[in-house]
Amino acid sequence: MAQQIRLEVVTPKGARVSEDVDIVTAPGFGGDFGVLANHAPFLSTIKIGTLTYENGKDRKTLMVSGGFCEVSNNKVTFLVESAEFGSEIDVERAMRAKERAEKRLAQMTQTEEDFNRKRAEVALQRAIMRLKVAKGL
């Protein structure tokens, strides 16, 4: 069996994933990156997106939102605000959130505060990503 790397996904609500895997793919600051066993020490911020890991033929996808990731000692740790498997995602809620965010963005004028605009954009991004992951399973 090929060498494996320890994957840990930790959220403020507790550890979500803790197992040995073959490969992890995650949405980093500069684009998606993959981590294999014995990766060099690495630290990156994580964007909203999907985290995929494979263990043999088993392939799992998580929706993650903002945080960061650390690789060291053949261990990769993700510290993210939320991490959800496709089956856990409330599709209806995500749909509603998407509509809400879209509506808010549509109503916003150019002069709207940057902060509010950004918040709505992030909310929209999160909702879209949730829907994507939910449909993938």
Place this chain on the structure above:
Amino acid sequence: MPSLKDVKTKINGVQKTSQITKAMNMVAAAKLRGAQEKMEAFRPYTSKFNEAMSNLSGGANTGAFPLMEKREIKKVELVVITSDRGLCGSYNAHIVKRTLGMIVGYEAEGKGVSLVCVGKKGYQLLKKTGKVRKSYLNVMSAFEMFNAREIATDVAEQFLAGESDRVEIVFGEFKSVAVQRPVDVSLLPVQPVEADGEAEKKFAGDYIYEPSSEELMDTLQPLYLNVLIYHAMLEVGASEHAARMTAMDNATTACKDIVSNLTIIYNKARQAAVTNELMDIVGGAEALK
């Protein structure tokens, strides 16, 4: 001597009160368990976060980050976290007392103080000082990470704008179910996290940073504030329930004492009444002879 009926009513009243306090005690116990679990669940996140922060700030130049900038302290901002509800003994009063003490201390040194109140009770008790800049009420019952983020963003903006030179957070630390005590923790400027010996050895290797370590710090520092505030809120949540549990337990015991005292009075009064009646009957019989 109070009348029999009065005493009886009072006993009933006190017994009803003790039922309520007993129920509140049990509710608090159940909520405490939930709050403790939340704290437990958050612990791995904090410890991992500290690890990452410590090995980042170890190599970084602390002067380069606006949130770490040490300025001459003219204005201090205190973030006071209390519970939203009362009936938990002297728990909130202790936090407020601590805050007032700190205000007096800082003002004696000629520093300005402003307050950010999280939780209704603290706000109610502190608004008369006229220093409350902002308050977040009714957030304690269902707070999430994003509540903490709102507060963290606001406090950081004030700091960056030069409205405050130092930010401290005052909250009730959860020591154990029996012991909670007010503590203050420095929030801003961000202190470089000290790595303990073991952690340092573990991360001897140089990291690849993406983006650069400076930019990483810029994103991580606000998050770090967020984590600190959320942590404090969790502690307050747990200690509030623990304090209420103790307070309600005491109240239930006090109720029992009162009931037993009242029962003695009731029995005495009853006996006196019986004796009086007997004397009446005996007197009546004597007169008929």
